[in-house]
Amino acid sequence: MTSKEMTGDAQREPLTPSEERVADFAQRDPLRFATITAAEIAAQTMTSDATVARTARKLGHAGIREWKRLCADSVDRAIGLDSNLRTQLSRLPERDEEGGQAIAIKRILSTSARSLIDLGDQLDTETFAEAVSAISEAGTATTFGLGTGFHAAEYLSLSLERTGIRSRATTGSGHMLADVFPRLRHDDVSVIVAPRLLTPDILWHTEESLKRCHATVLISSESPPRELARDLKHLSLPSGEDASMNRMICTFALIDVLAYELARLAPARAVEQSAEVQKIRNRVNRSRRT
Numbered sequence: 001m002t003s004k005e006m007t008g009d010a011q012r013e014p015l016t017p018s019e020e021r022v023a024d025f026a027q028r029d030p031l032r033f034a035t036i037t038a039a040e041i042a043a044q045t046m047t048s049d050a051t052v053a054r055t056a057r058k059l060g061h062a063g064i065r066e067w068k069r070l071c072a073d074s075v076d077r078a079i080g081l082d083s084n085l086r087t088q089l090s091r092l093p094e095r096d097e098e099g100g101q102a103i104a105i106k107r108i109l110s111t112s113a114r115s116l117i118d119l120g121d122q123l124d125t126e127t128f129a130e131a132v133s134a135i136s137e138a139g140t141a142t143t144f145g146l147g148t149g150f151h152a153a154e155y156l157s158l159s160l161e162r163t164g165i166r167s168r169a170t171t172g173s174g175h176m177l178a179d180v181f182p183r184l185r186h187d188d189v190s191v192i193v194a195p196r197l198l199t200p201d202i203l204w205h206t207e208e209s210l211k212r213c214h215a216t217v218l219i220s221s222e223s224p225p226r227e228l229a230r231d232l233k234h235l236s237l238p239s240g241e242d243a244s245m246n247r248m249i250c251t252f253a254l255i256d257v258l259a260y261e262l263a264r265l266a267p268a269r270a271v272e273q274s275a276e277v278q279k280i281r282n283r284v285n286r287s288r289r290t
Contacts, residue, residue, distance in 0.1 A: 019055040021045040030071035072199040115246035118238040131233045134215035139187035141167040153193040159259035164269035173201040184212040194220040195247045
């Protein structure tokens with residue numbers, strides 16, 4: 001990703017040597033650039049916060065946040081769904097190969113099963129127990145995600161509701177986060193679902209959750225920055241090439257495990273809530289038959 005590609009403009013004000021170091025860092029390691037603070041970028045490039053901000057402006061960005069988001073987007077494209085799909089398809093037999101379909105089914109399911117086994121082996125049970133305890137005692141659990149992560153956050157919110165825990169699913173990026181943050185309360189637990197990538201908006205939401213909420217839980221395959229990790233309960237998903245295609249499978253599986261453990265912790269509450277949901281279902285079914 002060159003400076004020209006990032007700005008879409010061949011004409012720009014020349015960069016000083018220190019500014020070139022900042023621009024080179026963004027080009028060489030866009031993921032790290034996107035997920036650390038301006039002060040850390042300055043430290044990595046032996047410059048200053050002001051130099052980082054000035055470089056962003058010279059490259060045509062509205063500010064550092066916009067530049068970091070662009071870097072995150074470039075990483076997302078590089079390791080996006082198309083790349084994952086091509087990798088997985090290359091491992092499968094051709095469609096016209098004898099027995100190809102049966103072989104493909106077994107390989108896909110076997111890879112998924114291995115990812116789930118890895119999840120069970122790698123999950124930090126102590127952190128998991130802390131997350132379960134925090135969610136169980138929460139006034140409300142606020143779940144948050146972007147893109148496919150939001151679909152998982154919605155599923156998590158529904159699963160929590162069915163165990164008797166008040167929950168709401170939220171999403172938003174950029175200026176929309178200004179509407180999300182005020183909903184975070186002191187006695188809430190914030191659960192952030194970011195299976196693949198910790199984008200600047202995810203990190204911003206995480207930082208605000210740590211300030212505003214009783215506890216913050218992160219579900220992600222990517223490790224959070226050190227300054228956030230200290231106070232986070234990070235439920236880590238498997239990483240690596242095989243896990244990339246099965247990350248959502250692992251995410252939904254982890255959500256199911258969370259829900260069952262919360263039900264085990266307070267079975268009377270969970271059963272009562274499930275019974276209430278079933279009563280409503282029964283009423284709906286009866287009304288449809290009449």
